[in-house]
Amino acid sequence: MTDALAPERAAARHRSLWLDVWLQFRTHRGALVGVVVFGLIVVGVLFGPLIHDVDPQYLDYKSKNQGMSWAHPMGTDNLGRDMFAQVLAGGRTSLAVGVTAMALSLTLGTFVGVMAGFFRPLEGPLMRFTDLFLALPILPLLLVIIMLFRDPLRTAFGPEIGIFILIVFVIGITSWMQTARIVRGEVLAIKEREFVLAARSIGTRPHRIILRHLFPNVLSPIMVSATLGVAQAIITESALSFLGLGFPSDFPTWGRLLYDGVPFLNLTPDRVIWPGLAISLTVLSVNYMGDGLRDALDPRIRGR
Amino acid sequence: MFRYAVRRLIFAVPTLLVISFIIFALLDLAPSDPTAQLPLTIPEEVREMIKLSLGLGEPFHIRYVRWLEQFLVNEPLNLIETYWDVRIGDSEQRLRVRSWSTRAPVIDLIAERLPQTLMVVGVSYMVAILIAVPIGVVSAYRQYSIFDQVGTFISMVGFSVPTFFTGTVLIVIFSVMLGWLPSIYDTTHVVEDFDSFIVQVKQMIMPVMVLGLFNAAQLSRFMRSSMLDNLNQEYVRTARAKGMTEPVVVLIHVLRNSMIPVITVIALGLPATFAGAIITEQIFRINGVGQLLIGAIESADIPTVQTVTFIFAILIVMFNLVADLLYGMLDPRIRYD
Numbered sequence: 001m002t003d004a005l006a007p008e009r010a011a012a013r014h015r016s017l018w019l020d021v022w023l024q025f026r027t028h029r030g031a032l033v034g035v036v037v038f039g040l041i042v043v044g045v046l047f048g049p050l051i052h053d054v055d056p057q058y059l060d061y062k063s064k065n066q067g068m069s070w071a072h073p074m075g076t077d078n079l080g081r082d083m084f085a086q087v088l089a090g091g092r093t094s095l096a097v098g099v100t101a102m103a104l105s106l107t108l109g110t111f112v113g114v115m116a117g118f119f120r121p122l123e124g125p126l127m128r129f130t131d132l133f134l135a136l137p138i139l140p141l142l143l144v145i146i147m148l149f150r151d152p153l154r155t156a157f158g159p160e161i162g163i164f165i166l167i168v169f170v171i172g173i174t175s176w177m178q179t180a181r182i183v184r185g186e187v188l189a190i191k192e193r194e195f196v197l198a199a200r201s202i203g204t205r206p207h208r209i210i211l212r213h214l215f216p217n218v219l220s221p222i223m224v225s226a227t228l229g230v231a232q233a234i235i236t237e238s239a240l241s242f243l244g245l246g247f248p249s250d251f252p253t254w255g256r257l258l259y260d261g262v263p264f265l266n267l268t269p270d271r272v273i274w275p276g277l278a279i280s281l282t283v284l285s286v287n288y289m290g291d292g293l294r295d296a297l298d299p300r301i302r303g304r
Numbered sequence: 305m306f307r308y309a310v311r312r313l314i315f316a317v318p319t320l321l322v323i324s325f326i327i328f329a330l331l332d333l334a335p336s337d338p339t340a341q342l343p344l345t346i347p348e349e350v351r352e353m354i355k356l357s358l359g360l361g362e363p364f365h366i367r368y369v370r371w372l373e374q375f376l377v378n379e380p381l382n383l384i385e386t387y388w389d390v391r392i393g394d395s396e397q398r399l400r401v402r403s404w405s406t407r408a409p410v411i412d413l414i415a416e417r418l419p420q421t422l423m424v425v426g427v428s429y430m431v432a433i434l435i436a437v438p439i440g441v442v443s444a445y446r447q448y449s450i451f452d453q454v455g456t457f458i459s460m461v462g463f464s465v466p467t468f469f470t471g472t473v474l475i476v477i478f479s480v481m482l483g484w485l486p487s488i489y490d491t492t493h494v495v496e497d498f499d500s501f502i503v504q505v506k507q508m509i510m511p512v513m514v515l516g517l518f519n520a521a522q523l524s525r526f527m528r529s530s531m532l533d534n535l536n537q538e539y540v541r542t543a544r545a546k547g548m549t550e551p552v553v554v555l556i557h558v559l560r561n562s563m564i565p566v567i568t569v570i571a572l573g574l575p576a577t578f579a580g581a582i583i584t585e586q587i588f589r590i591n592g593v594g595q596l597l598i599g600a601i602e603s604a605d606i607p608t609v610q611t612v613t614f615i616f617a618i619l620i621v622m623f624n625l626v627a628d629l630l631y632g633m634l635d636p637r638i639r640y641d
Contacts, residue, residue, distance in 0.1 A: 030460075135319055135624065136326070137616030139579040140597055144330065144609055147601045235466050239583055242468040243598060255468075262472060262587075265487075269476040276469035284464035291460075 024296040031292020034285035041282055045091035056085035057250065067270065074274045078264055086257055087274050094253040094279070097168055097237045102229035104172030106179055110222055113183025114210055118191060127184070130177050138174050142236070145170050146245045160251045167246060171233050179225045186218040220297035227290035231283045238279050254279045309629055316621050321372075323617045328368050331606050358404055374401045375611065379411050405605045414593060414612065420491045421592030425574075425581050428512040432519035433570065439520075440527020440566075444535060445554060455524065462521025467580060471514045471587035478510065485510055489590040511588045515580055519573060526569050530562040537561075564634045571627035575620040 025031055052073070059079050066076045074083035116126035146166060154162035190196065191214065199209050238255025240246035247256045254275040261271030346354075359367065378398045385392060400409040439459075443452035479487035486507050495504050534540065535558055543553045582594030589595075593612060600608035632638045 030457075132319060132322060135617060135620050136323060137575070137579065137613055137620060139582060140609075140613040140616050141327070141330070143598070143601050144327075144613065147604070148331070148333070231464070238466060239468060242466075242583065243586060245601070258469065258472070265472065265476055266480055269480060272469075272472045272476065276466075276472065280461075280465040280469055283466070284461060287460060287464050 021296045025292050028292035028295055030288040034288030034292065037281060037285040038289060041091065042095065045088055045095060048088040049085065052084055052088065054082040054085040056081060056089040067268070075268060075270050077271055083271060083274060086252055087254070087278055090252045090254045090257050090275060091278060093247065093251065094234055094237060097164065097253065098230045098234040101168045101171035101233035102226055104168060105176040105229055106222060106226055108172065109176035109179025109225070110183050112176065112180040114187055114214065116180065117184040117187025118206070118210060118214065130180050134177050142170050142174060142240060143243065143245050146240060159248065163247055163251070167237055167240065171236050175229065175232060179222065182221045182225065183218050186221055187214055190214055190217050224290055224294045224297065227286055227293055231286040231290070234279065234283055305632060308632070312625050312628065316625060320618060320621055324372065324614050325368065327610055327613050328371065331610055332364055371401065371610065374399050401607050401611055403605050403608045405603050410608050410611045413596060413608065414615070417591060417593045417596050420590055421581055421585070421594065424508065424511050424515065424584065424590060424592065425577050427508065428515035429519060429574065429577055431512055431516035432523055435516065435520040436523035436527055440524040441531055441554070441559060444528045444531030447532065459521040459524050462517055467514050467518050468583050468587055470517070471510070471584060474510045474514060487588065489588045491591050511584050511590060515577065515584050518580065519577060522573070523566065523569065527562065527566050530565050531558060534558045534562045564631065567634060568627040568631045571623050571630060574623050575616065578616065578619060
């Protein structure tokens with residue numbers, strides 16, 4: 001009786017993993033708000049310059065240090081540049097840095113984690129290597145590396161691409177350790193499971209096992225690290241810019257705009273508020289998304 | 305336990321050596337020239353002599369070993385000499401790590417600036433703990449209550465908003481608009497009576513709060529989840545069944561057990577707070593160690609950068625060790641031997 005009904009019912013209730021994840025994700029109100037806010041910021045930053053088509057670098061001395069107005073929704077800076085256009089342009093750079101640095105650190109972290117978890121002899125050296133990186137004083141080192149290699153890279157790749165490559169690279173290679181540890185832990189647990197043994201017993205090559213069987217199973221912690229990594233990278237980049245060792249003024253990010261606004265705190269405090277608000281909202285929404293994603297991808301919470 | 309501690313200490317030595325080598329190699333790779341800032345009229349031979357006098361004539365490995373000797377042998381000896389007022393060997397001839405820009409020993413520069421940094425970092429960390437623990441306890445005890453939800457939201461905001469933004473916003477509100485608090489931290493201020501104490505408190509409020517609230521946001525989340533783990537344990541039910549009052553159960557039984565992981569997090573977070581102080585010092589113009597580092601980086605003062613960065617590394621390694629040892633001491637279930 002039940003056997004006869006089972007296929008039908010299964011067909012009616014057919015749910016994919018990602019549908020389940022989405023259903024659970026939807027119940028996390030903060031995460032939903034986070035998605036909406038982050039989506040709005042991304043869309044605004046990407047398509048905003050099409051509507052508000054003021055050149056962010058256009059100097060208009062006659063209208064410098066203005067407050068909010070219809071012509072300049074976020075006012076102007078001390079050189080008469082439109083702040084709104086600058087915040088939009090800065091957002092493109094900030095988000096681009098966040099996403100690329102996260103991608104780099106994730107690739108590195110996953111690679112090290114899978115290698116350490118899957119290949120026994122590599123585990124010791126790779127994990128010591130990870131521990132060593134965790135013991136490095138990251139912020140001072142970032143500052144040092146940028147100070148030392150800023151000029152050579154800028155002459156090699158041009159002022160804008162050079163600094164972009166440098167910042168993405170240094171953030172990427174100093175933030176992969178947590179991902180590597182998490183991935184290694186997951187891989188260690190998964191590679192003892194029967195399906196990996198089965199795959200191995202029919203002669204599957206190690207790289208096929210990794211790509212086909214291990215990788216899909218460690219995808220969820222990687223995705224959570226990815227969201228949190230974007231937030232962390234944006235914060236790190238803006239902190240570097242805030243210390244004056246990030247992007248130059250003519251190629252600003254949110255952090256740089258904030259840094260440039262600080263000397264004019266008395267005159268035009270909104271120059272600091274808007275870029276700061278942009279950083280904070282982005283990071284907050286990304287963190288909420290990460291929170292929701294973590295709950296949604298955790299099978300112990302999902303479906304309860 | 306003792307054997308474990310010794311083993312970890314011994315293991316920390318190569319780690320630190322490798323880190324110091326990485327920092328040294330990185331700084332050496334740099335194409336920066338210490339004489340680049342000097343006037344262009346100085347002839348080339350003089351420049352070479354200046355470089356030699358800075359100790360740049362030797363090959364890389366010799367300079368590295370010399371730096372190690374100066375930092376690990378000469379400086380501690382010097383500290384002992386000044387502290388106990390004794391003479392060990394030929395102390396005039398002993399080379400110390402000297403800053404390229406001021407020619408003063410780097411350790412003296414750090415010693416000058418350390419009190420300010422320690423003051424701000426220490427007080428803000430205390431404030432963070434004092435804020436975070438009660439909030440974590442209450443929001444775990446009343447899980448999903450309005451207090452918990454508001455607290456979770458605020459802590460989320462707290463560690464999403466970067467300190468350089470909260471700092472500048474506080475300056476805008478309290479220094480620019482209200483004019484209540486000074487925006488610049490005056491490190492020459494001496495506390496001698498009540499009025500000057502008030503001035504000191506006023507100038508410390510903002511830096512301490514900025515750094516403290518950021519740490520409190522993270523700590524309170526740890527505290528909450530640790531309390532939640534413990535509140536469902538069976539010993540809590542037993543304590544209640546014995547007829548103990550709620551305050552005793554929560555504040556003595558549960559709190560003590562929940563503090564174990566939180567204390568390790570506190571120890572682990574301390575080096576990061578020193579790094580966070582680099583930014584706070586920049587916002588409020590505190591001339592602490594962080595500002596020394598930033599200044600040294602900007603003027604390519606390699607020995608200072610090397611030494612300060614290495615001291616940060618020592619802090620991280622030491623507090624990792626302290627966290628592990630504390631965990632073993634506080635939790636009887638953890639045995640390292």
